[in-house]
Amino acid sequence: MLIVASLSVLVLLSALAVVAGSREITHRLVHAGCAAASLGLLVAGLTHLGIGPGGSPSIVLPLGLPWMAAHFRLDNLSALFMVVVDLAAVAASIYGIGYCRHLPEVRRVTPFFPLFLFGMNAVLLADDAFMFLVAWEFMSLASWLMVLSDHKSAENRHAAVIYLIMAAFGTFCLLTSFGLMAGAGGTYTFAAMRQAELATIPAFLVVLTAVLGAGSKAGLVPLHVWLPLAHPAAPSHVSALMSGVMTKVALYGLIRILFDLHGDVPWEWGAALMVIGGASAVLGVLYALFQDDLKRLLAYSTVENVGVAVIGLGLGIAFKDAGEPALAALALVGGLYHIVNHSVFKTLLFLAAGAVISATGERRLSGLGGLLNRMPWTGTAALIGAAAISALPPLNGFVSEWLILQALFKGPGLPHWAMKFGVPVVGAMLALAGALAATCFVRAYGIAFLGRPRSLAAARADLHPTPASMRWTMAALALLCILLGAIPVTVTDALSAVVQPMTGLHFAVSADLGWPWLSPVSSTRGSYSGTMLVMVGTALFAIAVVLAHGLGTRRVRRADAWDCGHREDIPETQYTGQSFSQPLRRVFGTSVFLARETVEMPEPGERSPARLSVRMIDPVWVWLYDPIARAVNFIADRVNRMQFLTVRGYLLMMFSTLVFMLLVVAWRQQP
Amino acid sequence: MGAGQISYDVAHLIGATVLMAGLQLLYQRRLFAVINTFAFQALALAAAAGWQAHVQNAPHLYVTAGISLVFKAMIVPVALHWLIEKLGIHRSVETAMSIGWTMMAGVALVALSILLVLPVTANAAALTRESLALAMSVVLIGLLMMITRRNAVTQVVGFMALENGLILAAVSAKGMPLVVEISVAFSVLVAMTLFGIFFFRIRERFDTLDINDVETYRGDRQ
Numbered sequence: 001m002l003i004v005a006s007l008s009v010l011v012l013l014s015a016l017a018v019v020a021g022s023r024e025i026t027h028r029l030v031h032a033g034c035a036a037a038s039l040g041l042l043v044a045g046l047t048h049l050g051i052g053p054g055g056s057p058s059i060v061l062p063l064g065l066p067w068m069a070a071h072f073r074l075d076n077l078s079a080l081f082m083v084v085v086d087l088a089a090v091a092a093s094i095y096g097i098g099y100c101r102h103l104p105e106v107r108r109v110t111p112f113f114p115l116f117l118f119g120m121n122a123v124l125l126a127d128d129a130f131m132f133l134v135a136w137e138f139m140s141l142a143s144w145l146m147v148l149s150d151h152k153s154a155e156n157r158h159a160a161v162i163y164l165i166m167a168a169f170g171t172f173c174l175l176t177s178f179g180l181m182a183g184a185g186g187t188y189t190f191a192a193m194r195q196a197e198l199a200t201i202p203a204f205l206v207v208l209t210a211v212l213g214a215g216s217k218a219g220l221v222p223l224h225v226w227l228p229l230a231h232p233a234a235p236s237h238v239s240a241l242m243s244g245v246m247t248k249v250a251l252y253g254l255i256r257i258l259f260d261l262h263g264d265v266p267w268e269w270g271a272a273l274m275v276i277g278g279a280s281a282v283l284g285v286l287y288a289l290f291q292d293d294l295k296r297l298l299a300y301s302t303v304e305n306v307g308v309a310v311i312g313l314g315l316g317i318a319f320k321d322a323g324e325p326a327l328a329a330l331a332l333v334g335g336l337y338h339i340v341n342h343s344v345f346k347t348l349l350f351l352a353a354g355a356v357i358s359a360t361g362e363r364r365l366s367g368l369g370g371l372l373n374r375m376p377w378t379g380t381a382a383l384i385g386a387a388a389i390s391a392l393p394p395l396n397g398f399v400s401e402w403l404i405l406q407a408l409f410k411g412p413g414l415p416h417w418a419m420k421f422g423v424p425v426v427g428a429m430l431a432l433a434g435a436l437a438a439t440c441f442v443r444a445y446g447i448a449f450l451g452r453p454r455s456l457a458a459a460r461a462d463l464h465p466t467p468a469s470m471r472w473t474m475a476a477l478a479l480l481c482i483l484l485g486a487i488p489v490t491v492t493d494a495l496s497a498v499v500q501p502m503t504g505l506h507f508a509v510s511a512d513l514g515w516p517w518l519s520p521v522s523s524t525r526g527s528y529s530g531t532m533l534v535m536v537g538t539a540l541f542a543i544a545v546v547l548a549h550g551l552g553t554r555r556v557r558r559a560d561a562w563d564c565g566h567r568e569d570i571p572e573t574q575y576t577g578q579s580f581s582q583p584l585r586r587v588f589g590t591s592v593f594l595a596r597e598t599v600e601m602p603e604p605g606e607r608s609p610a611r612l613s614v615r616m617i618d619p620v621w622v623w624l625y626d627p628i629a630r631a632v633n634f635i636a637d638r639v640n641r642m643q644f645l646t647v648r649g650y651l652l653m654m655f656s657t658l659v660f661m662l663l664v665v666a667w668r669q670q671p
Numbered sequence: 672m673g674a675g676q677i678s679y680d681v682a683h684l685i686g687a688t689v690l691m692a693g694l695q696l697l698y699q700r701r702l703f704a705v706i707n708t709f710a711f712q713a714l715a716l717a718a719a720a721g722w723q724a725h726v727q728n729a730p731h732l733y734v735t736a737g738i739s740l741v742f743k744a745m746i747v748p749v750a751l752h753w754l755i756e757k758l759g760i761h762r763s764v765e766t767a768m769s770i771g772w773t774m775m776a777g778v779a780l781v782a783l784s785i786l787l788v789l790p791v792t793a794n795a796a797a798l799t800r801e802s803l804a805l806a807m808s809v810v811l812i813g814l815l816m817m818i819t820r821r822n823a824v825t826q827v828v829g830f831m832a833l834e835n836g837l838i839l840a841a842v843s844a845k846g847m848p849l850v851v852e853i854s855v856a857f858s859v860l861v862a863m864t865l866f867g868i869f870f871f872r873i874r875e876r877f878d879t880l881d882i883n884d885v886e887t888y889r890g891d892r893q
Binding site for chain 2: 647648651652654655658659662663665666669
């Protein structure tokens with residue numbers, strides 16, 4: 001009931017935004033309404049999870065195709081993703097109340113924001129393929145329109161075109177997948193698809209198209225190309241939802257098909273998903289490491305984190321197929337935990353980036369710096385977010401990556417030799433991605449928030465104070481990062497209930513030692529307690545503070561601070577984003593991105609500075625997309641000539657087609 | 672009705688004559704010869720329709736035969752003759768494909784039609800089967816003629832030969848409804864095509880004259 005009401009409110013808000021025109025109060029009202037509706041959905045999801053496996057209420061509404069009503073159903077999996085989506089949605093909506101004032105084209109955003117939220121929630125609730133795809137397209141098109149909101153920049157228009165192509169490709173793949181599952185009978189309800197038995201080739205194609213379709217939306221390498229273009233182009237609170245949440249809705253689609261509707265995926269697909277996930281994790285973070293644009297950096301980091309979550313899912317498939325439901329549950333809990341965590345800290349980081357942009361008008365790292373003093377709330381929240389995404393204990397990012405690694409350590413126990421050798425490789429890739437992610441966020445945070453301002457706009461950031469709604473949202477999300485890391489057992493217990501129908505086994509990650517200890521394998525093999533860590537850490541910190549203040553001297557001494565080798569009045573002498581990542585560019589860039597550095601030295605006697613320029617290529621574009629684009633253009637050119645034939649030419653084509661088909665008929669008739 | 676019966680043999684003979692006329696159309700080198708061959712084909716078609724009207728005891732087919740005789744075998748050829756002389760159209764057939772190859776393609780199409788139709792209609796009456804194969808060959812040869820000849824008049828003749836094939840199929844099948852209406856409709860269509868070509872040529876000519884006038888006039892004033 002609450003869900004239906006909230007969803008209706010979202011649709012009504014969209015209509016209101018269209019009707020009410022472009023006054024500021026309208027935008028604020030719509031965003032506040034979105035926050036209220038998302039809160040309703042969040043409460044509904046949490047309640048369903050909290051009650052436990054108490055059945056899955058479903059509802060059939062007389063909507064959609066005339067011969068088929070619209071089926072909706074809320075089970076544990078959709079409830080979990082509803083919590084993920086609407087938690088971020090509440091934050092982004094409240095943030096939007098203050099943020100929408102700074103947007104140049106806010107009237108092109110407000111009407112679609114509620115529709116976007118509606119689409120994402122409807123995907124999670126859909127219980128037939130038709131409603132799923134309609135809602136999926138709602139989500140895609142609403143977000144596409146918001147990407148295009150600032151349509152005056154050519155870069156955004158380019159991003160929107162690429163996004164539209166990839167979204168169409170993804171939906172096409174999912175449509176094929178559902179069509180194959182529905183079979184010749186054409187029953188599109190999920191209930192019927194669960195019962196259906198698939199032959200070998202259709203079963204293979206179902207998984208392939210599902211991975212392609214959901215993967216392109218989630219941003220798995222090499223289908224990620226639209227993501228770093230489109231996510232930064234939208235307004236920041238929309239970017240936060242697209243990056244933090246929409247990719248999760250795509251993963252929900254993948255999980256729904258692979259574990260629920262198909263339900264019997266062979267281990268080879270698990271291996272393939274792990275490889276794709278590992279490649280996404282490493283490549284995503286490498287891309288992120290070399291970005292100068294703050295929002296694009298965050299978008300690439302999303303590719304990495306989706307990859308991490310997909311490693312968990314792939315491992316779950318492999319363990320499940322090998323008859324190890326407990327380990328499958330562990331891998332899946334790890335993957336889902338990472339999905340929850342990433343939605344929290346990526347939303348937080350995008351919102352912080354939005355606050356930085358609205359205060360300085362600057363997205364390039366090379367124009368930022370010294371913001372921690374000028375924007376203390378944003379700086380502190382972003383620090384917690386950056387620490388969480390770098391997987392530092394006791395924050396939430398650590399717990400989920402640790403769980404996935406624990407599951408990976410059991411990988412050599414799998415019966416297949418490919419997996420015995422492959423799993424440690426994926427584990428190494430995950431570890432590498434984790435280390436690079438930490439570097440990446442040390443760089444992003446250090447360059448943007450520490451040091452001296454690199455531009456006048458950054459120096460004057462304190463002249464544009466961040467509105468209260470934005471500050472409190474970021475603070476709440478930062479607290480949530482700590483909380484999700486501090487009570488890991490509570491979270492894993494809830495996730496175990498979600499995973500249970502997928503693996504058929506109730507598996508408690510904390511079984512051995514009990515609350516608050518996580519001991520996934522056994523009490524002697526590895527255990528972790530975020531709760532204890534937070535408590536002990538706080539206690540030690542308090543003791544240190546008391547000791548420092550109680551025993552230290554009160555005498556004030558003044559001395560020059562060490563200036564790290566750069567003068568205060570010349571910010572150019574600081575480390576830049578480029579120089580920070582240069583060693584890693586030397587290591588990885590030359591092989592992966594074919595990076596070439598050239599130094600232009602001035603002639604003797606000339607007073608101009610020497611210049612170092614770097615040229616890098618994007619291997620995915622060069623090796624995959626450019627050939628496809630060239631092939632499409634080539635074919636289009638050839639087809640275009642068919643517009644200028646003579647009458648005889650057209651007749652010839654019709655005639656040859658006719659004769660060809662007659663030949664086919666004649667050949668088929670031969671006994 | 673089968674082989675050996677006079678009605679079958681005569682129908683078969685007339686149908687084959689229509690097809691032979693179709694093949695004959697392919698190797699004519701002069702426009703007047705093409706038109707005369709076409710008139711002959713239309714005459715054969717009229718005979719086929721009339722014979723079927725007699726055999727099937729279906730008087731409405733006499734109307735089809737009459738239309739074919741009057742309109743296609745007389746009015747259209749005469750009109751085409753008049754057009755060619757009036758407009759001074761070049762009188763040789765311009766081929767896009769050599770005549771030998773065209774003939775071979777035509778024979779191949781006949782073979783294809785027989786291969787195709789005879790197995791499909793295994794349960795139908797013998798007369799219908801043979802006639803359908805003949806009619807389909809005529810249709811395909813008409814299409815082939817439209818493709819392999821450049822001149823507009825030969826294309827119109829090709830189209831009309833195609834249409835003759837359709838009518839042949841329609842009159843051969845017993846109990847085919849709307850045969851008369853179909854033949855009337857096609858005749859109107861052909862008439863419109865002819866008028867279209869005629870007016871198109873006239874307008875083209877006068878447009879050219881007009882432009883010449885304008886240019887001469889400007890030249891005089893200088």
